[in-house]
Amino acid sequence: KAGVTQTPRYLIKTRGQQVTLSCSPISGHRSVSWYQQTPGQGLQFLFEYFSETQRNKGNFPGRFSGRQFSNSRSEMNVSTLELGDSALYLCASSLVRTGAYEQYFGPGTRLTVT
Amino acid sequence: DAKTTQPNSMESNEEEPVHLPCNHSTISGTDYIHWYRQLPSQGPEYVIHGLTSNVNNRMASLAIAEDRKSSTLILHRATLRDAAVYYCILRPHGSSNTGKLIFGQGTTLQVKP
Numbered sequence: 215k216a217g218v219t220q221t222p223r224y225l226i227k228t229r230g231q232q233v234t235l236s237c238s239p240i241s242g243h244r245s246v247s248w249y250q251q252t253p254g255q256g257l258q259f260l261f262e263y264f265s266e267t268q269r270n271k272g273n274f275p276g277r278f279s280g281r282q283f284s285n286s287r288s289e290m291n292v293s294t295l296e297l298g299d300s301a302l303y304l305c306a307s308s309l310v311r312t313g314a315y316e317q318y319f320g321p322g323t324r325l326t327v328t
Numbered sequence: 329d330a331k332t333t334q335p336n337s338m339e340s341n342e343e344e345p346v347h348l349p350c351n352h353s354t355i356s357g358t359d360y361i362h363w364y365r366q367l368p369s370q371g372p373e374y375v376i377h378g379l380t381s382n383v384n385n386r387m388a389s390l391a392i393a394e395d396r397k398s399s400t401l402i403l404h405r406a407t408l409r410d411a412a413v414y415y416c417i418l419r420p421h422g423s424s425n426t427g428k429l430i431f432g433q434g435t436t437l438q439v440k441p
Contacts, residue, residue: 218371245427247427247428247429249429249431256431256432256433257372257415257429257431258431259428259429259430262427262428264427269424269427270424270425270427270428272428304371304372306371306372306429308427311426311427312421312422312426313358313359313360313362313379313419313420313421313422313423313426314360314377314379314421316362316374316377317364317374317429318374319364319371319372319373319374320371321370321371322371
């Protein structure tokens with residue numbers, strides 16, 4: 215079974231631009247969560263989607279948004295990029311939304327904002 | 329959100345067992361204890377999880393204290409490939425926060441040949 219895939223793997227953008235990252239969960243998984251990882255803040259939760267609805271959101275500004283499609287694939291968007299948005303963005307999928315199930319992470323998208 | 333406390337770093341010799349501790353004194357009755365690890369330049373990888381009883385899988389064992397306020401991840405024979413940051417996380421069951429993993433700083437495990 216294929217794992218979580220994220221595209222693109224690497225991205226370089228200029229301050230002020232916007233970016234869209236894509237995540238394809240493991241087949242059959244319906245929950246998708248997004249995380250940001252930086253050297254200073256570590257791994258921080260961005261948001262979670264289940265059945266095309268955002269179920270939870272972390273403490274990030276409104277420039278960060280996401281959505282989930284009917285096939286469970288998810289995208290996240292960051293508008294008006296700032297230098298501080300440079301990070302590794304990770305997507306994780308889970309079969310369902312319970313603590314009894316684990317999350318499986320993708321390899322991440324490395325975003326560099328110049 | 330219930331928090332966990334782990335040592336910042338640990339060292340182990342190759343082929344010896346490693347016991348990685350985690351304290352979670354504010355755990356609630358419906359919180360599952362999850363462990364993930366992150367190898368350099370990779371996304372986190374699921375290791376093991378449990379609720380009350382000890383758990384074993386091909387990667388590791390999880391020993392949970394009777395009062396559930398602490399747990400220990402056991403790598404039976406450490407290899408160089410086990411050098412990673414290990415995260416102990418509480419994941420609520422049946423809660424609106426269940427999809428939100430709260431990562432602490434984790435324990436950086438160094439394995440010496």
